[in-house]
Amino acid sequence: xxxxxxxxxxxxxxxxxxxxxxxxxxxxxxxxxxxxxxxxxxxxxxxxxxxxxxxxxxxxxxxxxxxxxxxxxxxxxxxxxxxxxxxxxxxxxxxxxxxxxxxxxxxxxxxxxxxxxxxxxxxxxxxxxxxxxxxxxxxxxxxxxxxxxxxxxxxxxxxxxxxxxxxxxxxxxxxxxxxxxxxxxxxxxxxxxxxxxxxxxxxxxxxxxxxxxxxxxxxxxxxxxxxxxxxxxxxxxxxxxxxxxxxxx
Amino acid sequence: xxxxxxxxxxxxxxxxxxxxxxxxxxxxxxxxxxxxxxxxxxxxxxxxxxxxxxxxxxxxxxxxxxxxxxxxxxxxxxxxxxxxxxxxxxxxxxxxxxxxxxxxxxxxxxxxxxxxxxxxxxxxxxxxxxxxxxxxxxxxxxxxxxxxxxxxxxxxxxxxxxxxxxxxxxxxxxxxxxxxxxxxxxxxxxxxxxxxxxxxxxxxxxxxxxxxxxxxxxxxxxxxxxxxxxxxxxxxxxxxxxxxxxxxxxxxxxxxxxxxxxxxxxxxxxxxxxxxxxxxxxxxxxxxxxxxxxxxxxxxxxxxxxxxxxxxxxxxxxxxxxxxxxxxxxxxxxxxxxxxxxxxxxxxxxxxxxxxxxxxxxxxxxxxxxxxxxxxxxxxxxxxxxxxxxxxxxxxxxxxxxxxxxxxxxxxxxxxxxxxxxxxxxxxxxxxxxxxxxxxxxxxxxxxxxxxxxxxxxxxxxxxxxxxxxxxxxxxxxxxxxxxxxxxxxxxxxxxxxxxxxxxxxxxxxxxxxxxxxxxxxxxxxxxxxxxxxxxxxxxxxxxxxxxxxxxxxxxxxxxxxxxxxxxxxxxxxxxxxxxxxxxxxxxxxxxxxxxxxxxxxxxxxxxxxxxxxxxxxxxxxxxxxxxxxxxxxxxxxxxxxxxxx
Numbered sequence: 001x002x003x004x005x006x007x008x009x010x011x012x013x014x015x016x017x018x019x020x021x022x023x024x025x026x027x028x029x030x031x032x033x034x035x036x037x038x039x040x041x042x043x044x045x046x047x048x049x050x051x052x053x054x055x056x057x058x059x060x061x062x063x064x065x066x067x068x069x070x071x072x073x074x075x076x077x078x079x080x081x082x083x084x085x086x087x088x089x090x091x092x093x094x095x096x097x098x099x100x101x102x103x104x105x106x107x108x109x110x111x112x113x114x115x116x117x118x119x120x121x122x123x124x125x126x127x128x129x130x131x132x133x134x135x136x137x138x139x140x141x142x143x144x145x146x147x148x149x150x151x152x153x154x155x156x157x158x159x160x161x162x163x164x165x166x167x168x169x170x171x172x173x174x175x176x177x178x179x180x181x182x183x184x185x186x187x188x189x190x191x192x193x194x195x196x197x198x199x200x201x202x203x204x205x206x207x208x209x210x211x212x213x214x215x216x217x218x219x220x221x222x223x224x225x226x227x228x229x230x231x232x233x234x235x236x237x238x239x240x241x242x243x244x245x246x247x248x249x
Numbered sequence: 250x251x252x253x254x255x256x257x258x259x260x261x262x263x264x265x266x267x268x269x270x271x272x273x274x275x276x277x278x279x280x281x282x283x284x285x286x287x288x289x290x291x292x293x294x295x296x297x298x299x300x301x302x303x304x305x306x307x308x309x310x311x312x313x314x315x316x317x318x319x320x321x322x323x324x325x326x327x328x329x330x331x332x333x334x335x336x337x338x339x340x341x342x343x344x345x346x347x348x349x350x351x352x353x354x355x356x357x358x359x360x361x362x363x364x365x366x367x368x369x370x371x372x373x374x375x376x377x378x379x380x381x382x383x384x385x386x387x388x389x390x391x392x393x394x395x396x397x398x399x400x401x402x403x404x405x406x407x408x409x410x411x412x413x414x415x416x417x418x419x420x421x422x423x424x425x426x427x428x429x430x431x432x433x434x435x436x437x438x439x440x441x442x443x444x445x446x447x448x449x450x451x452x453x454x455x456x457x458x459x460x461x462x463x464x465x466x467x468x469x470x471x472x473x474x475x476x477x478x479x480x481x482x483x484x485x486x487x488x489x490x491x492x493x494x495x496x497x498x499x500x501x502x503x504x505x506x507x508x509x510x511x512x513x514x515x516x517x518x519x520x521x522x523x524x525x526x527x528x529x530x531x532x533x534x535x536x537x538x539x540x541x542x543x544x545x546x547x548x549x550x551x552x553x554x555x556x557x558x559x560x561x562x563x564x565x566x567x568x569x570x571x572x573x574x575x576x577x578x579x580x581x582x583x584x585x586x587x588x589x590x591x592x593x594x595x596x597x598x599x600x601x602x603x604x605x606x607x608x609x610x611x612x613x614x615x616x617x618x619x620x621x622x623x624x625x626x627x628x629x630x631x632x633x634x635x636x637x638x639x640x641x642x643x644x645x646x647x648x649x650x651x652x653x654x655x656x657x658x659x660x661x662x663x664x665x666x667x668x669x670x671x672x673x674x675x676x677x678x679x680x681x682x683x684x685x686x687x688x689x690x691x692x693x694x695x696x697x698x699x700x701x702x703x704x705x706x707x708x709x710x711x712x713x714x715x716x717x718x719x720x721x722x723x724x725x726x727x728x729x730x731x732x733x734x735x736x737x738x739x740x741x742x743x744x745x746x747x748x749x750x751x752x753x754x755x756x757x758x759x760x761x762x763x764x765x766x767x768x769x770x771x772x773x774x775x776x777x778x779x780x781x782x783x784x785x786x787x788x789x790x791x792x793x794x795x796x797x798x799x800x801x802x803x804x805x806x807x808x809x810x811x812x813x814x815x816x817x818x819x820x821x822x823x824x825x826x827x828x829x830x831x832x833x834x835x836x837x838x839x840x841x842x843x844x845x846x847x848x849x850x851x852x853x854x855x856x857x858x859x860x861x862x863x864x865x866x867x868x869x870x871x872x873x874x875x876x877x878x879x880x881x882x883x884x885x886x887x888x889x890x891x892x893x894x895x
Contacts (some may be wrong), residue, residue, distance in 0.1 A: 119254035152264035
C-alpha cells in the first residue's frame with residue numbers, strides 16, 4: 001500500500017497532506033502520485049501552484065524527453081487539476097486561484113494539442129469568446145473558457161470590453177465557427193445585439209453560430225437579439241457549444 | 250514524436266477533465282451566494298472594474314483589499330456611479346489589468362494622494378465622496394454624527410466644505426466627521442480616515458499549569474479519551490479564544506509542554522450587526538447565520554496566520570477552547586440567540602439546562618461541524634456560562650484567578666462595555682452583570698476616544714490647567730477611559746466640579762471645562778452626566794452585591810480587576826469618583842485578560858474543566874433591576890463621590 005512519504009515530490013506531498021482530508025481521496029491521490037514519474041509531478045505541482053510559465057516549460061521538456069502526450073495529460077495536467085478541485089471544494093482557494101491554475105494547465109495543453117491533431121484528434125471546434133463592449137466582468141466567461149478547453153474546444157479569448165469589430169476580426173483571422181459573448185450589466189447587455197447586427201452588416205452572420213450568457217441575459221432576450229443559443233451556466237455553455245458545433249445533436 | 254493517439258483515449262481524458270471542472274462550477278455557483286468570486290484567498294480584489302468594497306491597495310500584490318463584509322449585496326457594489334470613468338481609466342491603463350480602486354480621479358492630472366475632485370457633488374458629505382472613491386470609513390451610528398468613528402483629517406481643500414456644525418465642534422482644526430462635512434463648492438478635497446491602531450491586551454500573568462490535555466500521544470498515534478483519532482504528526486497544539494463583543498483575543502499553545510506559542514487579536518467582524526449584544530441579537534433575528542459565518546471565517550483566517558507565524562501545521566490543532574459572554578459564545582456555535590434578548594435574558598442552552606434537558610451549559614462541537622479549519626478530528630469546547638449575560642468568559646476568568654481556591658472574601662470585576670461583578674465569601678458566591686455602555690470607550694462623550702494614538706490616558710490638575718500624557722505620545726485628539734476617570738477625579742478633588750457634576754467656575758455659565766486649549770478639548774456638563782450614568786452601572790453592581798453579603802469593601806481580602814480598561818485605570822481616582830468601591834488599594838490586583846488566560850488553562854488541563862463546573866454551580870446570579878430600592882441606589886450611584894455602605 002502506497003504511503004504519503006512515497007510521493008517523489010515535496011510540494012505535492014505537503015499540499016496533499018495539508019488540503020486533502022477525506023480518507024478515500026487521500027488514498028486515491030496517493031496512489032496516483034506515487035505511480036507518476038517525478039518530472040510529470042513537477043508539471044502537476046506547477047498547475048497546483050498556478051505557475052503557467054513553469055507548466056509551459058516543463059511540458060515542452062517532457063515531450064522533448066520522449067514522454068507521451070497522454071501520459072503527460074494523465075500524470076501532469078489532470079493529476080494537478082484533481083487536487084485543485086479538492087482545494088476549491090474545501091474553500092482553501094477561491095475562483096481567482098482556480099482560474100490561475102486553469103491558465104497554467106492551458107499553458108501545458110498548448111503543446112499537447114498539436115500532437116493530438118497530428119494523430120487526427122482535432123479540437124471539437126474553434127471558438128471566439130469575450131465580454132462585450134463596456135463591460136469588464138470576466139469571471140463567468142473565464143469559467144466557461146476553462147470548461148470549453150477541458151472538453152476539447154480550441155478557444156480564443158478576447159478578454160473584456162470587446163468591440164463588435166474585434167469579434168469580427170477574430171472570427172476572420174482564426175476562421176472560427178463559434179462565437180460566445182458574455183455581459184454582466186443590464187446596461188451592456190444590448191451590446192450583444194449590436195455585435196450580432198455588426199456580423200450581419202459584415203455579411204458573416206451565416207458563417208458562425210453565436211451563443212450568449214451572463215447574469216442578466218435570459219433565453220427570451222437571447223432569442224430577441226438573434227443569438228443562436230443561450231447558456232445558463234458554464235456547464236450548459238459547453239453543452240450548447242457541442243450542439244452548435246454538431247458534436248452532439 | 251510518432252506517438253499514435255487513439256480518439257477514444259483522448260475522449261476519456263476530456264471526460265475526466267469535464268467532470269472535475271463541472272464540480273468546480275457547481276461549487277462556484279454556491280460559493281458566489283456568500284463570497285464575491287473576484288475575491289482571492291488573501292481577500293484581495295482581482296476585479297478589473299471599480300467596486301465600492303475595494304479598500305486600500307496592498308503594496309506587495311498591487312491589488313486593493315476586498316472589504317465586503319460578507320453581506321450578499323456585493324453585486325450592487327459593482328455598479329459604480331460612473332462606469333464610463335472607470336472604463337476610461339481601464340482603457341488608459343489597458344494591459345495593466347487592474348482598474349485600481351484608488352482615490353485618484355482620472356480627470357485630474359497628478360492629484361495629491363487622497364485627493365478627490367468634488368465638482369458636481371455639492372451637498373454631498375465626505376462620506377459619500379469616500380463611497381464614490383471606494384475609501385473605507387467606519388461608522389456605527391448610521392452616519393448620524395454620534396459615534397465619532399468617521400473622523401477624517403482634511404489635508405487640503407477645506408475651503409470647499411461647509412462650515413463645521415454643532416456636532417463637530419469637539420474636533421480640533423483640520424478634522425471633520427465624514428458624515429457631517431458637506432461639499433459647498435467645486436474644487437479638490439483631500440482627506441484621510443484616522444488609522445486607529447487598537448491597543449490589544451498583551452500582558453498576561455505567568456502561571457505554571459501542569460499540562461493534562463484531552464489528547465495524548467501514544468507511540469505513532471494520537472488518542473482522545475481512549476480512542477485513536479489521528480496518526481502522530483509531530484505536535485499536539487491547542488488554541489484559546491476569547492470572543493469579545495468588540496475584540497477577539499487568541500493564544501496558540503503547545504499542549505504537551507504548556508508553552509504559549511504566539512498570540513493574536515482582531516476586531517470582531519460582527520460589527521456590521523451592531524456594536525452591542527442587544528443589536529446583534531436583533532440582527533440575527535433578521536439575517537440568521539450571517540454573524541456566525543463571519544466569526545468562523547475570521548477565526549479561520551486567524552488560524553492560518555497563527556500557524557504560519559509559529560511554523561506549525563493546522564492539522565496538529567486538536568482542541569479549541571472558546572469563551573465569551575452568552576451571546577458571543579452561542580453565536581460562535583451557530584445557536585439561536587433570540588431568547589437572550591427577552592426577559593429573563595437567558596440563552597437557549599441555559600433554558601435547556603434549567604428545564605433539565607441537558608446536564609450543564611458547556612458546549613462542544615467538532616471542528617468540521619463548525620467549519621473550523623483545524624485537525625479534522627479536532628474539537629471546539631466552551632466551559633459553562635455563569636447565568637444570563639454572565640458568560641463562560643467570566644467562568645474562565647474566575648478559574649484563572651483561582652477564585653474558587655482562595656480564602657476570605659474575594660471580588661472579581663471584569664470592566665468593559667458590560668461590567669461583570671462576582672463576589673465570594675466563605676458562605677456565598679454571587680454574580681451580576683451591569684450594562685455600562687460605551688461612554689468610557691469613546692461613545693456618547695464629545696471628546697472621548699477609544700484607546701488609540703493621541704488619546705489622553707493620564708491626567709492631573711496643575712495650577713489652573715492640566716498636565717497629561719497621550720498614547721504613543723501623539724498630539725492630543727481626545728480622552729480615553731483612564732484619562733476620563735483621572736479628569737473627573739481631579740475636577741472633584743480641586744473643587745472645580747461638585748459631586749452632582751456641576752462645574753463651579755465663574756463665567757461662561759460654567760457649561761464646560763477646558764482640558765486642552767489647542768486643539769480645544771473640553772468636558773461639558775452633558776458629558777459628565779453620561780459618564781456619571783456609565784460609572785453608576787458599575788457602582789450599582791458592586792454596591793448591591795456587597796450590601797447583600799454585608800461586606801465592608803475596605804475589609805475585602807482580594808480584588809481582581811480584569812479587562813483592558815482596568816489595566817490602565819488609576820485605582821485611587823476610580824474609588825474617588827465611585828467607579829470602584831473603596832477597596833484597600835494594596836489588595837487590588839490587575840489581572841489583564843483573565844478570560845483568555847482561563848481559556849488557556851482549561852485547554853491545557855482537563856482537571857480544571859471539572860473545577861469550573863463546580864464553581865459556576867455555586868454562583869447565584871442576581872438580577873440587579875429587581876432589587877427593591879434599585880432606583881434610589883442608582884440615583885446615589887450617579888454622583889461623583891466615594892461609595893458609602895451601611
